[in-house]
Each structure stands twice: as C-alpha cells, then as structure tokens.
Amino acid sequence: MAVSVGEAPGGPGPGPGPLFPDLGGEDAGPNLIESLCMNCLKNGMTRLLLTKIPFFKEIIVSSFTCESCGWVNNEVQSAGKIQEEGVRYTLCVSSKEDLNREVVKADCAMTRIPELDFEIPPFTQKGALSTVEGLIDRAVAGLEQDQPTRKAMDPSVALKIEEFIEKLKKLKDVDMPFTLIIDDPSGNSFIENPHAPQKDEALTITHYKRDAHQDSMLGLQKATEEETHTATLDELRNEVLQFSTNCPECNAPAETNMKLLQIPHFKEVIIMATNCGACGHRTNEVKSGGATEPLGTKITLRITDPSDMTRDLLKSETCTVSIPELEFQLGMGILGGKFTTLEGLLTDMKELIMAKNPFFAGDSSAPEKSGKLREFGQKLDEIIAGRREAHIILKDSAGNSYLQNLYAPDPDPEMKIEKYERTFEDNEELGLNDMKTENYQEQEIDK
Structure with a gap:
C-alpha cells in the first residue's frame, strides 16, 4: 500500500495531546490521507489510527479503500519501542x-x-x-x-x-x-x-x-568501544546519570535518571526513574548491579500482620512471584525490576492485572473472566489490609532479589530463605549455558 505525503484532508496532525491515545479514548480518531491504489493506479483513501493497546504498546492501524476498483487493504504495525529481550x-x-x-x-x-x-x-x-x-x-x-x-x-x-x-x-x-x-x-x-x-x-x-x-x-547495532562510556564505581556512586528516552505512555521525549545505590546487608543496585513532562507519567525500575549468584534464592514469607506490608523488597527482572493461596504466579520479566515495599509490589500486581488488562473491561471483556479478576482483586485487597493470611514466594534463579528481615540480625520466624542449585533450564533462561569463562589462556602483550 503506497501512501502519498501531504496534509490529511481531515485537518492537521495531532495537537499537543498524546501522540498515541488510548483505544476508544476521546482523542482517538483516524487521519485521512489520499493514497495511490496499487491495483488500479487511481487515488483511494487511507485511514491511519495511532492508538495504544495494553500489553502491545503503541500500534498504527491502517485501512486503505479504493472507490474506483473496490480494493481493500488493512494492516497493523507496531509503533512501540523494541523491547530489551x-x-x-x-x-x-x-x-x-x-x-x-x-x-x-x-x-x-x-x-x-x-x-x-x-x-x-x-x-x-x-x-x-x-x-x-x-x-x-x-x-x-x-x-x-x-x-x-x-x-x-x-x-x-x-x-x-x-x-x-x-x-x-x-x-x-x-x-x-x-x-x-x-x-x-x-x-x-x-x-x-x-x-x-x-x-x-x-x-x-x-x-x-x-x-x-x-x-x-531488527536494525540494531551495538555501540563501539569509542562510543561506550566507562566510569569507575566510585564515580557512579556519587553521580546521577541522565539520558534521553521516550515516555512509555504518550511516546513524548522524556529524561531518565540513573543512580547506583547500596542496599544495606545486600548488594548494589541500579535505580532508573523516568518522569514525563507531557503527560505526567512516572515510572521506576531497578536492576541488579552485581553478578549472577552461584545459587538461586527462594524467599518464602508468611504474611500475618499489616506491618509486613512495610517490608522493603527488591524484585529483580529474573524473579518470579507466587501466592499459593490465590493460585497466582507472576512470571519472570513481568513488572521488571522493582525496589519498593511488599504493599507496593502487591498494588502494582493488582494494577497490572485489572487496570491494564485489555480483557477486563470494554468490548474484549467476558462476564465470567471479569468476575474472576474482580474476585482476585478483592482477595489481594484483603491481604494488603491484613484481613487474610497468605504466603508470598520470591524465586530468583539469579539470586538477586531481597526481602527485608524485620528481626535483623536475628532470624525472622515468618520468613524462610533457601538457596538452591539451578537447573539446566534455569541457566538457559539466564543465558549462562552459552557463557564459557573457564580454561581461557591469558595472552601476554609485548609493550
């Protein structure tokens, strides 16, 4: 489908509002562009809709129709950024x-x-x-x-x-x-x-x-050695790095701040925070600053008191979260890395499942599915409020997750920390099976 360049007949392009409005929102509307029909070589009309669908980032829906020959062509293109994995x-x-x-x-x-x-x-x-x-x-x-x-x-x-x-x-x-x-x-x-x-x-x-x-x-290139910025850990500890990016909500230019932070009794982590001046969206993510641990870590906490919600928690991007009483499991990579409290993690999980789920509301929803999700949200609220006892399990094959011990330096009677040997599948997900660092011979370089 060929598209000619020019101003849309329906008016100029999007104003100061979000470039990719939510599907079904008030600002959502197609742009009309007169285009060449590749079937009869006469002019037809292309309708472009820039919108955003949860779990699929931004998309461009295009529909071409030719009144001369009746040819129709529809397609969907991704307008979001390429993910890290x-x-x-x-x-x-x-x-x-x-x-x-x-x-x-x-x-x-x-x-x-x-x-x-x-x-x-x-x-x-x-x-x-x-x-x-x-x-x-x-x-x-x-x-x-x-x-x-x-x-x-x-x-x-x-x-x-x-x-x-x-x-x-x-x-x-x-x-x-x-x-x-x-x-x-x-x-x-x-x-x-x-x-x-x-x-x-x-x-x-x-x-x-x-x-x-x-x-x-995908058209990606790795940075050359000259373009790669190298800095010592001492410099990074005292410096807040800033780089340009796009807002994940409205795709407007934004700035991301990055800082190296030491967590007491644990290790160093990298905190990244983005604040969009266009739509006000804020997001933060935590990545481990250390190496992959020799053993995986499994942390099991029995939630018995509302004070458990105040525990500091570090969830790495390789950590899975499960609540056996609700038959719920959050897979590795979902929600990314987070440094928050237990209440903050449960709140983010509820928002991901209900507020950002395209199959919970609207035309895509089904009554039986909506009922199950609503019941699940109520149970999560009861756990957060301390009215329901439950277990939360953090299983991190890389060993880079952490849950605060309120009784430190004494053992926590409600928390159990286990170390385990990773399986071949665990190492495959972490990319460790392809990393060979043993038996390499060092070569001397004559100066």
Missing part, C-alpha cells in the same frame, strides 16, 4: 476454545506449527491483531493465493500444496492437539491467557537475549 510463546491448542484466544503478531515474528513442519518466516506477513483461528485462516489464504498459477505451471507442486492446505484446515477441528509457536525477537507479540490471573498451563512464555543476527535483522 525477545519473547517466545508456546501454546498447546487442545480445544476449540483455544482457537478463540486473541493474538498480537508483529511483522518480525516467526510463526511455527511443529506437527506439520510448517513455518512462517519473519517479515513475510504484516502485523496482525487476530485469533489463533485467524492466523490459520491467514496462512491458508496465503497458500491459496497462487494456486491457479501453480496448477497451470506445475500441477504436481499445486497438488502437494492443496494437500497441505487441507491439513491446515483440519487443525481448526482440533481432532488432535497441536502446538503454536510465536517467536518475536522484538518482544512485541502477545497471546491471550484466558485464565488470568491464574497461570495458564497450556501457554509457556520465554524471554531471551537476542543474538547478533537478530539484532541485525
């Missing part, structure tokens, strides 16, 4: 209800169905907001597009593709379970969890570090 979703589709799961697939994501040895490489399809069934229908439509030409040029190949198309269509009957894998190095794809806030046993989410090839595919 890639994400891989593995879904076991075992029922027709799984076919209705909503899916956000970025254009750089790879889609694979191992049972059919079927793969859609990255950048071969445009981004889409669809369902699992919609992804299958889209793949079938793509294969059927050139079938008339194949039947005329190479009937044997056309027959094999026809047989494969039938296999794809049979997947929608779900006679046998199959696996859907979406691997997105940009980290901007998403598959719905219909059982939220409980853990989805059929869905596995894996975050990973991109390799050099994936960075190159």
